[in-house]
Amino acid sequence: MxxxxxxxxxxxxxxxxxxxxxxxxxxxxxxxxxxxxxxxxxxxxxxxxxxxxxxxxxxxxxxxxxxxxxxxxxxxxxxxxxxxxxxxxxxxxxxxxxxxxxxxxxxxxxxxxxxxxxxxxxxxxxxxxxxxxxxxxxxxxxxxxxxxxxxxxxxxxxxxxxxxxxxxxxxxxxxxxxxxxxxxxxxxxxxxxxxxxxxxxxxxxxxxxxxxxxxxxxxxxxxxxxxxxxxxxxxxxxxxxxxxxxxxxxxxxxxxxxxxxxxxxxxxxxxxxxVLGRSDDIIVSGGTNVSPHALETGLLPTWQRHGIAEVLVTWVPDEEWGRLLVALVRIDGRASSTLAKDLASPRQLAGTLNALVTGMHGQLLPRLVFPVTEIPSRSIGKPDRSAAAALAAELMAAAT
CATH class of the missing domain: 3.40.50.12780 (ANL, N-terminal domain)
Structure with missing residues (x-):
């Protein structure tokens, strides 16, 4: 038709x-x-x-x-x-x-x-x-x-x-x-x-x-x-x-x-x-329940001021944490000078970005941050969290 x-x-x-x-x-x-x-x-x-x-x-x-x-x-x-x-x-x-x-x-x-x-x-x-x-x-x-x-x-x-x-x-x-x-x-x-x-x-x-x-x-x-x-x-x-x-x-x-x-x-x-996120999206990291939606909402206002246009929180397997928190980010234009030197290191980039955040004390924050060209999404624009976890695992393997 x-x-x-x-x-x-x-x-x-x-x-x-x-x-x-x-x-x-x-x-x-x-x-x-x-x-x-x-x-x-x-x-x-x-x-x-x-x-x-x-x-x-x-x-x-x-x-x-x-x-x-x-x-x-x-x-x-x-x-x-x-x-x-x-x-x-x-x-x-x-x-x-x-x-x-x-x-x-x-x-x-x-x-x-x-x-x-x-x-x-x-x-x-x-x-x-x-x-x-x-x-x-x-x-x-x-x-x-x-x-x-x-x-x-x-x-x-x-x-x-x-x-x-x-x-x-x-x-x-x-x-x-x-x-x-x-x-x-x-x-x-x-x-x-x-x-x-x-x-x-x-x-x-x-x-x-x-x-x-x-x-x-x-x-x-x-x-x-x-x-x-x-x-x-x-x-x-x-x-x-x-x-x-x-x-x-x-x-x-x-x-x-x-x-x-x-x-x-x-x-x-x-x-x-x-709306606080999906119950079936909850990530258990080190015994703590983390809502990726709530974490994304808390991080983006600060991160956006330094060139991060979008963020999607996901995880990779980890012996210590069970599931290690990871953020996939899309950089809008040029990253700020604060981030530029850390773009090649997911762990350093996470540390730099997390240090910028205030008001989230006591919350688990991403231990790794990977820049990506596009945030995984489904055809209607919803985040594809399964694809994001798979992509994070690939990027983690490539970085080690």
């Missing part, structure tokens, strides 16, 4: 005339199949898509027309109403699909990025085209942090981004330093939290959509309940039939309301959610 065919296909799926099946990779094709292939109870889903696989094998997720449209309309209410959309994300993921859906409900196709590889220059060109046609309508886009990093480093792209009424930012952890840079450039950033199983972002700037309930479990993980939650996980048989499968991560209450039991650690303060 070509991009120009998707809006009408969305109409048919929302009307119950078909089921859209998104491919597992951005290179795949979107399929449109008959609702008769649904083997579960009740109405067939409007959409089947696959999770990013950041916590294991990708899983099929079935989303109803109600879940999808509830999410899209909630976004309109929380922003400035229906508007013009710029699509920078792959449409096989829920964040990209939701841009297509919101644009369709608003009555105008989005401006779609022309290249599979995101560039700040291409972004600026596409935004110019969007603004030229938008008139008085609100202007929106949806980004992941890696894209925003590149935009802020490009003068024309940063200027273009400042013209949006809102920029939805999600998909992975957002550092305070990145948000500070966005504010300094006049960008209107809305931090989003959600997943495939919640029809995309359902918590904006820590506040849930109307009808979405957040609870923190006894193990400090986040549970999400409400009309945006998926019907079920599914498997697709060789015959094409779509079969719901049970999972403890996605449950139904006695009244039929669905709850997504996430692996994300969180905290609620007066109803505002703070």
């Amino acid at each position: 070509h991009a120009h065919q998707l809006p009408r296909a969305i109409d048919r799926a929302l009307a119950g005339e078909s089921i859209l099946i998104l491919p597992q990779t951005r290179e795949g094709s979107i399929a449109e199949v008959s609702p008769s292939l649904w083997t579960g109870a009740g109405r067939a889903p409007a959409l089947v898509l696959f999770t990013s696989g950041s916590t294991g094998a990708a899983k099929g997720v079935a989303l109803s027309a109600e879940a999808l449209t509830t999410s899209a309309r909630a976004t309109e209410r929380l922003l400035a109403g229906p508007g013009e959309w710029h699509l920078t994300l792959p449409v096989n993921h829920i964040a990209g699909f939701q841009v297509e859906l919101r644009a369709r409900l608003a009555g105008r196709e989005p401006i779609r990025t022309a290249s599979p590889a995101f560039t700040a220059g291409g972004f600026a060109d596409e935004v110019d085209a969007l603004f030229a046609r938008s008139g008085r309508r609100p202007r929106y886009t949806s980004l992941v942090p890696t894209q925003l990093h590149r935009i802020l480093a490009h003068e024309r792209a940063a200027h273009a981004a400042a013209g949006f009424d809102a920029i939805l930012l999600g998909g992975s952890a957002v550092s305070p330093a990145l948000l500070e840079g966005a504010v300094a450039h006049g960008l209107q950033v809305v931090r989003t939290y959600g997943m495939s199983e919640t029809a995309g972002g359902c918590v904006y700037d820590g506040v849930p959509f109307d009808g979405v309930e957040i609870t923190i479990s006894e193990s400090s993980t986040i549970d999400l309940r409400g009309p945006v939650v998926a019907d079920s996980y599914v498997e697709i048989a060789e015959t094409g039939h779509i079969m719901p499968i049970d999972s403890p991560n996605l449950t139904l209450d006695h009244d039929g309301s669905a709850t997504m039991h996430t692996s994300d650690l969180g905290r609620l303060d007066d109803g505002v959610l703070t």
Whole structure:
């Protein structure tokens, strides 16, 4: 299915005339199949898509027309109403699909990025085209942090981004330093939290959509309940039939309301959610539990002032520590003179960077820091922590 065919296909799926099946990779094709292939109870889903696989094998997720449209309309209410959309994300993921859906409900196709590889220059060109046609309508886009990093480093792209009424930012952890840079450039950033199983972002700037309930479990993980939650996980048989499968991560209450039991650690303060990382990302080093997300968030504001654009904390095997903390860093332009002499030594670079950090006394810090060209990530921009650990092991072997 070509991009120009998707809006009408969305109409048919929302009307119950078909089921859209998104491919597992951005290179795949979107399929449109008959609702008769649904083997579960009740109405067939409007959409089947696959999770990013950041916590294991990708899983099929079935989303109803109600879940999808509830999410899209909630976004309109929380922003400035229906508007013009710029699509920078792959449409096989829920964040990209939701841009297509919101644009369709608003009555105008989005401006779609022309290249599979995101560039700040291409972004600026596409935004110019969007603004030229938008008139008085609100202007929106949806980004992941890696894209925003590149935009802020490009003068024309940063200027273009400042013209949006809102920029939805999600998909992975957002550092305070990145948000500070966005504010300094006049960008209107809305931090989003959600997943495939919640029809995309359902918590904006820590506040849930109307009808979405957040609870923190006894193990400090986040549970999400409400009309945006998926019907079920599914498997697709060789015959094409779509079969719901049970999972403890996605449950139904006695009244039929669905709850997504996430692996994300969180905290609620007066109803505002703070995401603290994933429980299954925790690194045990020397008997101490370390949240890589929390460590990255703490380190980057200081490290960024010395030329570190991005940081991803991972580990390598170690006889003494079990898992030795390692940081992969992307250097933005030229490193400061403070770091330049240490770039060839991962241990010295770690020592120099750690010495710059204040306010993190008593916390384990990375013992090795490796500069890399790109931080490992999945197609939607989420950090690929499995690939990062493998890369760290390779770099460690090469350095010894």
